[in-house]
Amino acid sequence: xxxxxxxxxxxxxxxxxxxxxxxxxxxxxxxxxxxxxLRPALVIQQLFSLGVLSVLIVxxxxxxxxxxxxxxxxxxLVDFGAEESLGVLVSLxxxxxxxxxxxxxxxxGRAGSAxxxxxxxxxxxxxxxxxxxxxxxxxxxxxxxxxLAGFISMPLLAAMFSAIGVIGAFIVGHGLLGVDEGAFWSxxxxxxxxxxDVMNGVIKSIVxxxxxxxxxxxxxxxxxxxxxxxxxxxxxxxxxxAFAILGLDFVLTALMFGDI
Amino acid sequence: xxxIKIRDLHFYRGDRAIFNGVDIDIDRGKVTAIMGPSGxxxxxxxxxxxxxxxxxxxxxxxxxxxxxxxSRSKLYELRKRMGMLFQSGALLTDLNVFDNVAFPLRxxxxxxxxxxxxxxxxxxxxVGLRNARKLSPSELSGGMxxxxxxxxxxxLDPMMIMYDEPFTGQDPISMGTLVNLIRRxxxxxxxxxxxxxxxxxxASQIADEIYLLSGGKVIEKGxxxxxxxSSSQWVRQFMDGLPDGPVPFHYPGSExxxxxxQSEHES
Ligand SMILES: Nc1ncnc2c1ncn2[C@@H]1O[C@H](COP(=O)(O)OP(=O)(O)O)[C@@H](O)[C@H]1O
Ligand SMILES: [Mg+2]
Numbered sequence: 001x002x003x004x005x006x007x008x009x010x011x012x013x014x015x016x017x018x019x020x021x022x023x024x025x026x027x028x029x030x031x032x033x034x035x036x037x038l039r040p041a042l043v044i045q046q047l048f049s050l051g052v053l054s055v056l057i058v059x060x061x062x063x064x065x066x067x068x069x070x071x072x073x074x075x076x077l078v079d080f081g082a083e084e085s086l087g088v089l090v091s092l093x094x095x096x097x098x099x100x101x102x103x104x105x106x107x108x109g110r111a112g113s114a115x116x117x118x119x120x121x122x123x124x125x126x127x128x129x130x131x132x133x134x135x136x137x138x139x140x141x142x143x144x145x146x147x148l149a150g151f152i153s154m155p156l157l158a159a160m161f162s163a164i165g166v167i168g169a170f171i172v173g174h175g176l177l178g179v180d181e182g183a184f185w186s187x188x189x190x191x192x193x194x195x196x197d198v199m200n201g202v203i204k205s206i207v208x209x210x211x212x213x214x215x216x217x218x219x220x221x222x223x224x225x226x227x228x229x230x231x232x233x234x235x236x237x238x239x240x241x242a243f244a245i246l247g248l249d250f251v252l253t254a255l256m257f258g259d260i
Numbered sequence: 261x262x263x264i265k266i267r268d269l270h271f272y273r274g275d276r277a278i279f280n281g282v283d284i285d286i287d288r289g290k291v292t293a294i295m296g297p298s299g300x301x302x303x304x305x306x307x308x309x310x311x312x313x314x315x316x317x318x319x320x321x322x323x324x325x326x327x328x329x330x331s332r333s334k335l336y337e338l339r340k341r342m343g344m345l346f347q348s349g350a351l352l353t354d355l356n357v358f359d360n361v362a363f364p365l366r367x368x369x370x371x372x373x374x375x376x377x378x379x380x381x382x383x384x385x386x387v388g389l390r391n392a393r394k395l396s397p398s399e400l401s402g403g404m405x406x407x408x409x410x411x412x413x414x415x416l417d418p419m420m421i422m423y424d425e426p427f428t429g430q431d432p433i434s435m436g437t438l439v440n441l442i443r444r445x446x447x448x449x450x451x452x453x454x455x456x457x458x459x460x461x462x463a464s465q466i467a468d469e470i471y472l473l474s475g476g477k478v479i480e481k482g483x484x485x486x487x488x489x490s491s492s493q494w495v496r497q498f499m500d501g502l503p504d505g506p507v508p509f510h511y512p513g514s515e516x517x518x519x520x521x522q523s524e525h526e527s
Contacts, residue, residue, distance in 0.1 A: 122353075130350030133310050134364045134412075135339035141367070 022218045025139070029217070032137070032144030042145040043152075050111045050146070051153030055160065057110055058103055062161035065102060066168025069093055073169070074177050086179050087188030090169040091162075095192065095201040096257070099162035101249050104208035107154055108241035112216035115146055116237040119220025120230035128221075143217050150216070154209025155202055162201070200256045207248060212241045261324075263288045263420060263452045264309065268318035271301070271308060278304050280476035281318070286420075291446050291453040293467035295460070295498070300473045302456040303347070306422050309454075310344055311335050323419070340368055343413030343421035347428065349405035351397040351412075357384070358393035361412045368416060383411040387441060403434025407441065414445060420452040421445075427459040439466055460499055464488070472498060 036043055073089045119142065122128050128138040166188070173179040192198065216237045223233035264286035271279040278301040286292045294302055307313045309320055311327045320327045322338060330338060351360050361380045365371060371379070384390040387407040397405060406426060413421055426438050443466045446453045457463040464470065464484035472480045472487070472495060480487060480495050487495055497505030 125353070126346045126348050126350040127352055129307075129312065130344075130346055130352075132312060133339060133342070133344040133346075134367070135336040136364075136367050137336075 018222070021222065022214075025143075025218050025221060026214055028139045029143050029147050029214075032140035033148055035140055036145055036148055039145075042141075043148050046146050046149035047153060050115070050149045051156065054107060054110045054153065054157055058106055058157045058161050059164050061102065061106055062099075062164040063168040065098055065161075066090065066094065066165030066170075067172045069098075069165065070169035070172035070177070074173055074179065083173075083177075083179050084183035085187055085191075086169065086173045087166075087184035087186075088191040090173075091166055091188045091192045092197060094162040094165040095197050097201075097249070097253075099158045099165065100201050100204035100208055101245060103158040103161045103205065104154065104212055104245045105242060107150075107157060107209070108212045108216070108238055108245070111150065111153070112212050112237050112241050113234045115150070115213070115216040116220040116223070116234045117230060119143070119146075119217060120223035120225075120233050123221065123223060124225035124227070124230060139221075143221065147213050147217060150213030151206070151209050154212070155205040158201070158205035158208075200252075203256075204249065204252050207252065208245050211244050211248065215241050215244060262286055263323060264454075265321040266309075266318070267321075269308070269315050269320065270317035271304065271313065271315050277476050279308075279315075282473070282476070282478055284471055284478065284481075286452060286454055287469065288452050289446075289450060290468040291443065291455060291466050293455045293457060293463040293470045294473060295457055295463055295470060296473035297458060297498070301476070302458075302473065303424055305473075306344065306424055306454070306456060309422065310339065310342060340364075340416055341419045343416075343418040345406065345409050345413050345421065345423045345426060347424045349397075349402075349409040351400075351405055351409060353397050356394055356396050357389065357400070357408050360397065360408060361393075361415055364412060364415045379415065380411075383415055384408075386414075386445065387411045388437070401434070403430050403438065406430075406434075406438065410441060410445070414449065414451075417449065418451065420454070422454045422456070424456050425458070426455060427457055427462045435462060442466055460501065464499075474498075 069090050070086065073086050073093075074083055077083045077085055077089065119128075122138075122142065128142065131138045131141060170184060174181050174184060219233040219237045219240070220230075223229045262285040264284070266282060266284040269279045269282040269284075270277065282305075284294070294305065296302055304313065308315055309322070309327065311330070314328050319329075322342075325334075325338065327335070327338070351357075352363060355363065358380055361383055362376050365376050365379060369376075380393070381390055384393055387410055389404060389407055389411065392400070392404065392408075397408070400408065423442065426442065427435055430438060439462050442453060442455065445451065455463060455467065464487070467484055470482065470484055470487055471478055474494065480490060480492060482490070487499060490496070490499075493505060496502070
């Protein structure tokens, strides 16, 4: 019993310590951001590997999610004779929820895990130590550009996801199920609010991008420098990111739309 | 005055003392070998000198500056004048050979690109790999990777350079190349070199001075000739590569026959 309490205590302290180190790491990273204005090439390179290389998976997933939404939404709406509202249903679901959340989950799986593995491997092959000994701060040189690139990519990817999702729903709704084209678009335009819906979705995707990139980079930077350690860190990135995204989504939704 | 002065160095990992009162002087312009069995803390010593680890007691002075009392920016300034060769080479895997050697120049100088190119080619020429400059680190053999790392370590013309186990895992030819290079670069560039190693033959071949470490202490120091003549049992065991002696072959614990008799009742 005492042993259990003791190990619980040790676990708690360990977790707190990791959280603390994670925040120090974040501060250090943020302090490195201004220096990147002088070296945009570093960021552009990362925008490519984090953002551009994630575009395809985001577009394909977005298309299918939109098509499924179109089908499901139509089946429900048609019972009430409200199938004209399909456009609104789809755009609100995507812009408010599915766009940011699903994109963030995909981003964690595609880009986050790659970030952790890359940084973890750089650590275990002493590349980060090597930089320190060459008087180059690895947090500024390696971590900060990746952080900024992840932070910029996420909202753009989420926007693409939502846009292609709407197109997918339109293909299914209009092309397959015969929903009126004018009604689909005009209802969507009048009922989707720029600030209330679109901007809140954008804020969500910015928050998720920040958190996922932070988790991924910290897990890599803090990984045990062995192949097993890097493997575990990569898993942790995906799991912790998923929890963080879904948990934060609830909090943000409550704040934005909950009237709490 | 020695370039590096280590006094009363204590360093602990948890409760275990890695260093327990170590004094070392590294003289300018010389090649000093620091030798000892694996796990004695040779790599740890280099990291302490480089300021990546802090001693628990004692101090390390480089060129009159206490490494662990420097501010972060002063420490970085000092590191620009130190080269270090990691055991693995620690080349940046996303850059090719040329860009790896150019890395410190691009990070720390504002030299125009044509000049950087000339400098990099000069350094690569010195290690015999000028024509390998387009290769990526994954295409290099272990010996080549170490030579590239060496070219990179001297890119900024440092005052000193530290080698962590440069001979481990090398075939006889690259071994000979490296031994020559370390000596030649030291003398030609007027450097001070620290070579950490457990390869007795190679280290005594290039070193001007050798320190033998064991159990967290300096066991013996002297020129290679002095150590070869030493009568200390420990030095004899290490220098002659005897399997058993003051450093036991067996990990400490219970006796063999006791274990055999007890095998049924393993707790
Ligand atoms: N990060 C670390 N955490 C805990 N112990 C370590 C760490 N790095 C090294 N050690 C321990 O310190 C001792 C000295 O290691 P090291 O300096 O690498 O030895 P050497 O280079 O002489 O083989 C070893 O016994 C090793 O187990
Ligand atoms: Mg070592």
